[in-house]
Amino acid sequence: xxxxGDKVSxxxxxxxxxxxxxxxxxxSIETEDGFMMTFFVNELVxxxxxxxxxxxxxxxxxxxxxxxxxxxxxxSFVKEKKDKRDVAVPEFDLHIEKLVPxxxxxxxxxxxxxxTETAKRHIEFAIKNRIPKIVFIHGVGEGVLKAELDFLLGxxxxxxxxxxxxxxYGLGATEVxxxxxxx
Numbered sequence: 001x002x003x004x005g006d007k008v009s010x011x012x013x014x015x016x017x018x019x020x021x022x023x024x025x026x027x028s029i030e031t032e033d034g035f036m037m038t039f040f041v042n043e044l045v046x047x048x049x050x051x052x053x054x055x056x057x058x059x060x061x062x063x064x065x066x067x068x069x070x071x072x073x074x075x076s077f078v079k080e081k082k083d084k085r086d087v088a089v090p091e092f093d094l095h096i097e098k099l100v101p102x103x104x105x106x107x108x109x110x111x112x113x114x115x116t117e118t119a120k121r122h123i124e125f126a127i128k129n130r131i132p133k134i135v136f137i138h139g140v141g142e143g144v145l146k147a148e149l150d151f152l153l154g155x156x157x158x159x160x161x162x163x164x165x166x167x168x169y170g171l172g173a174t175e176v177x178x179x180x181x182x183x
Contacts, residue, residue, distance in 0.1 A: 002019050002022055002027055002041060002044065002046060003019065003022065004019055004020065004021060004022070005018065005019060006018070006019045006046055006047075007019075007046070007047040008027070008029060008044045008045065008046055008047060009044070009045050009047050010039060010043060010044060011043050011044065011045055012043075015031055015037070016031065016032050016047065017029035017030050017031040017032060017037070018030050020036070022041075025040050025041050025042075026038055026039070026040060026041075027039055027040070027041055027044055029044075089133050089134065089135055089175075090122075090126070090131065090134045090135070091134070091135045091136075091137060091173075092118070092119070092122050092134065092135070092136050092137065093137040094115045094118060094119060094136055094137060094138045094139075094145060094149075095137070095138075095139055096111045096114070096115065099114060099115065099118060100114070112144065112145065112148060115138075115145055115148075116145075116148050116149070116152055119136055119149055119152060120152060122134060122136070123152070123153070123156065123159070123176065126176070126178055127156075127158075127159075127178055130178075130180055131178065132177065132178055132180065133175065133176065133177050133178070134175075134176050135164050135169070135173055135174070135175050135176070136149060136173060136174045136176065137169065137172060137173045138172055138173065138174065139172040140170070140171050140172045141172075146174065149174055150174075153174075153176060158178060158179040158180075158181065159176060159177070159178055159179070160176075160177040160179065161174050161175065161176045161177065162174070162175055163175070
């Protein structure tokens with residue numbers, strides 16, 4: 001609430017002044033330029049006196065502040081425990097931008113052939129080296145690469161595949177599992 005003698009500033013205007021009187025919702029002020037003006041209470045904001053500001057600064061206990069700064073704060077994160085069986089799964093990005101430095105001059109057929117040949121090399125490497133699981137990142141797009149990848153994976157015995165983890169990859173990845181034969 002405003003009272004006589006308070007320093008005020010007018011909202012939305014560059015006018016400061018001192019309160020002369022308050023009647024109902026109307027406040028009469030004398031501006032810094034010596035003009036008498038009347039405003040509604042909701043158009044004014046009280047300006048803190050700089051001496052009040054100094055008093056509030058002096059009330060701050062410096063020892064408490066320095067103590068807060070020197071004491072280490074407790075860590076507030078939860079460390080995720082990983083299972084020993086969780087081995088990093090190899091991920092292979094089949095986007096053409098990741099396979100060649102410049103795709104200029106390549107037809108769609110050339111691009112798809114390169115992507116499927118790359119996937120085939122990775123599948124055969126995983127089978128040969130007994131890698132239990134890999135992930136192909138193919139993206140969503142028109143679904144042509146995914147369909148071609150599904151066809152390629154279907155030609156292998158002992159290979160299962162499904163859409164990869166949605167939270168991690170979205171809809172644009174396929175997870176491939178290799179059933180191992182004990183030789």
